[in-house]
Amino acid sequence: MRKYYADLHVHIGRAGERPVKVTASSQLTLSNLILWGARRKGLDVVGIVDAASPLVIQELETMLESGALLPAADGGLASGSGLLLLLGAEVETVEGAHFLSYLPDLTAVKEFRVFLESRVSNLNLSTPKARVAAKELLRATVELGGIFCPAHAFTPHKGAYGCWIERLAVGLGDDVGKVEALELGLSADSKMAHMISETDAFCFLSNSDAHSLASLGREYNCLLMENPSFAEVRRAVRGEKGRQVLANYGMHPMLGKYHRSFCPLCSAIATGEAPVTVCDRCGNRKMVLGVWDRICQIRDRVENPKSSETVPYHYRVPLAMLPGVGPRTVEKLVEHFENEIHVIENADLDEIKQVAGAETATVIGRMRRGKLSFVPGGGGKYGKVQKD
Numbered sequence: 077m078r079k080y081y082a083d084l085h086v087h088i089g090r091a092g093e094r095p096v097k098v099t100a101s102s103q104l105t106l107s108n109l110i111l112w113g114a115r116r117k118g119l120d121v122v123g124i125v126d127a128a129s130p131l132v133i134q135e136l137e138t139m140l141e142s143g144a145l146l147p148a149a150d151g152g153l154a155s156g157s158g159l160l161l162l163l164g165a166e167v168e169t170v171e172g173a174h175f176l177s178y179l180p181d182l183t184a185v186k187e188f189r190v191f192l193e194s195r196v197s198n199l200n201l202s203t204p205k206a207r208v209a210a211k212e213l214l215r216a217t218v219e220l221g222g223i224f225c226p227a228h229a230f231t232p233h234k235g236a237y238g239c240w241i242e243r244l245a246v247g248l249g250d251d252v253g254k255v256e257a258l259e260l261g262l263s264a265d266s267k268m269a270h271m272i273s274e275t276d277a278f279c280f281l282s283n284s285d286a287h288s289l290a291s292l293g294r295e296y297n298c299l300l301m302e303n304p305s306f307a308e309v310r311r312a313v314r315g316e317k318g319r320q321v322l323a324n325y326g327m328h329p330m331l332g333k334y335h336r337s338f339c340p341l342c343s344a345i346a347t348g349e350a351p352v353t354v355c356d357r358c359g360n361r362k363m364v365l366g367v368w369d370r371i372c373q374i375r376d377r378v379e380n381p382k383s384s385e386t387v388p389y390h391y392r393v394p395l396a397m398l399p400g401v402g403p404r405t406v407e408k409l410v411e412h413f414e415n416e417i418h419v420i421e422n423a424d425l426d427e428i429k430q431v432a433g434a435e436t437a438t439v440i441g442r443m444r445r446g447k448l449s450f451v452p453g454g455g456g457k458y459g460k461v462q463k464d
């Protein structure tokens with residue numbers, strides 16, 4: 077078995093010259109994704125969450141016909157460069173929350189599309205609003221042999237815990253046992269998620285939710301698997317036969333856009349002890365709850381008593397977000413070491429120093445040791461890495 081780096085939440089901006097996700101970059105096409113994901117970023121597995129869009133299905137079929145993609149033996153599609161595309165769909169349910177359904181192959185994706193067709197107004201577009209309850213979507217996913225995963229679970233914007241319900245076990249009833257994975261989202265880490273004890277049953281995923289090539293792989297997971305395929309990813313998620321998620325890599329929650337409560341009236345970002353629900357500047361009682369505030373509001377414990385046995389979460393940012401590392405330095409490093417994840421995780425620091433200078437080597441070393449400090453984000457803006 078070996079390690080595979082996987083980012084399982086990536087949108088498609090355009091397919092067949094037509095927009096799939098209007099707010100996403102038009103450069104975010106399947107072929108650019110394969111080039112960037114595998115070669116430049118260093119990802120081995122990419123989850124496409126717009127695969128049920130007929131535009132994307134059509135392009136995937138064209139790529140299969142031309143041989144640019146091949147069906148992987150145990151599910152998913154493989155590119156010539158060795159990247160595995162995991163096929164999935166992000167759907168907004170009647171509860172107003174987003175869920176990810178990962179499906180074994182294109183046949184299952186097409187059946188899933190048929191399921192959605194009568195419940196969605198425009199299936200071409202990304203993350204369609206479906207006239208379907210979360211529980212029903214979960215059942216349809218499982219019936220097709222898929223993996224069901226609440227997306228960016230804690231965000232006030234369309235996260236299941238953030239905007240819908242305090243316990244998935246309440247919202248989904250007995251079916252909660254079929255939820256296998258939980259996406260942490262950019263503003264949360266596993267330590268925060270562990271404050272809700274029912275999440276012990278889920279495998280945590282840290283994904284980019286990329287809307288552009290630049291944000292591809294800003295969060296990722298390291299999976300231990302026999303080969304890159306849907307079946308192996310599922311075994312890793314379930315922790316079967318030695319397959320497992322070895323680690324999550326993601327942005328520090330403080331960097332996220334929704335870490336603390338935000339006042340839409342006076343733009344204040346809460347700084348007081350969480351949960352802050354009333355604006356301390358103008359008294360507004362309708363704050364947009366931050367992820368940290370929401371978790372403190374609904375948690376049933378302050379930490380996981382077995383936290384030392386859980387999957388580690390490492391704080392990472394893309395090289396371009398590191399202070400003092402400009403686009404030319406990133407280019408040089410990626411050129412020399414082949415891909416960005418290799419630079420971030422494994423490349424020899426002395427060699428990095430030779431290629432990009434002492435300052436860059438120092439800051440990458442600090443990131444690996446979890447020693448970066450941050451200027452918090454909030455109110456829809458990302459935070460920043462502090463100079464030192």
Ligand SMILES: [Zn+2]
Binds near residue numbers: 174234
């Ligand atoms: Zn979403």
Ligand SMILES: [Zn+2]
Binds near residue numbers: 343355356358359
């Ligand atoms: Zn206010």
